[in-house]
Amino acid sequence: MIRHQVKRVIFWGICGVVLISLAVLAGWLLLRHYRGGGTGGSLLPTLVAIQSAEPATTFTYPLDPERFAPYMPQQTGSLDVDTLFDVQNPGLGNHDKCFVNHAGQQLPFSQPWHAGEDWFAHAADGKVQWGRAAGEPVQAVANGVVSWAQNLGGEGNVLIVEHHLPHGERVWSVYWHLAGVHVAVGEAITRGQTLGVIHDRGLNSHLHWEIRTFATATELFPPDSAGGRGKCNGYVMGVGYTWDDDPARAHPGYWGYLHPSEFVSRHQISQRNRMSN
Numbered sequence: 001m002i003r004h005q006v007k008r009v010i011f012w013g014i015c016g017v018v019l020i021s022l023a024v025l026a027g028w029l030l031l032r033h034y035r036g037g038g039t040g041g042s043l044l045p046t047l048v049a050i051q052s053a054e055p056a057t058t059f060t061y062p063l064d065p066e067r068f069a070p071y072m073p074q075q076t077g078s079l080d081v082d083t084l085f086d087v088q089n090p091g092l093g094n095h096d097k098c099f100v101n102h103a104g105q106q107l108p109f110s111q112p113w114h115a116g117e118d119w120f121a122h123a124a125d126g127k128v129q130w131g132r133a134a135g136e137p138v139q140a141v142a143n144g145v146v147s148w149a150q151n152l153g154g155e156g157n158v159l160i161v162e163h164h165l166p167h168g169e170r171v172w173s174v175y176w177h178l179a180g181v182h183v184a185v186g187e188a189i190t191r192g193q194t195l196g197v198i199h200d201r202g203l204n205s206h207l208h209w210e211i212r213t214f215a216t217a218t219e220l221f222p223p224d225s226a227g228g229r230g231k232c233n234g235y236v237m238g239v240g241y242t243w244d245d246d247p248a249r250a251h252p253g254y255w256g257y258l259h260p261s262e263f264v265s266r267h268q269i270s271q272r273n274r275m276s277n
């Protein structure tokens with residue numbers, strides 16, 4: 001009788017130890033999985049980065065505006081191309097752009113509206129310095145999180161950074177034609193931090209940058225639009241231009257692009273004071 005009870009105590013004791021061991025093992029495996037110690041554990045680092053991003057209270061230009069600016073015909077040089085925001089460029093000629101009008105014709109490059117600004121290097125007299133922008137560090141316009149990075153080959157890399165404004169709104173800054181990208185997707189970055197350097201494209205070395213109210217340009221244009229009919233959709237970063245048969249839908253502002261320099265100057269609180277000190 002007593003031996004039976006001893007056996008029972010030993011039996012349940014062993015069962016208890018086994019159950020506790022299994023529970024500890026399961027807990028350890030779960031912890032390891034969610035910490036990303038196993039395979040494909042990139043979820044948590046991304047979330048941590050987004051949570052730790054500082055709000056974008058102040059904006060700055062991606063390059064020194066004393067040495068870099070858009071190209072303006074007559075003022076910057078003799079070339080008939082204007083690289084400000086929301087301009088059309090007859091000087092870009094008739095080779096096709098990705099938009100297709102309602103008659104099924106591909107749109108010449110001279111017709112689309114520029115959705116960003118192209119900044120080239122300038123000399124002190126305001127004249128363009130072709131090719132001089134290559135290798136120049138490009139800085140983040142505000143605090144945020146890198147949401148997209150892609151190598152486009154000859155055009156260099158494109159980066160998209162998400163910014164959380166103080167009142168809950170969000171905007172995205174986009175940087176085209178970067179070489180050597182210094183940041184990673186999911187990384188929290190601060191205003192002024194170097195994102196990469198301008199890709200060397202010879203005389204055409206420049207930064208195309210945008211400020212916009214949408215994260216990805218995939219399916220930006222509906223099927224009944226010139227962008228949807230052509231090959232302008234399906235790219236997260238967009239194509240840098242807008243156009244439509246309906247003049248009211250041609251302008252970049254209709255699709256959610258903002259004027260980059262105007263946006264920065266409106267959100268440049270107390271920068272001047274800080275710089276004069």
Ligand SMILES: [Zn+2]
Pocket residue numbers: 114116117118208209240
């Ligand atoms: Zn451009």
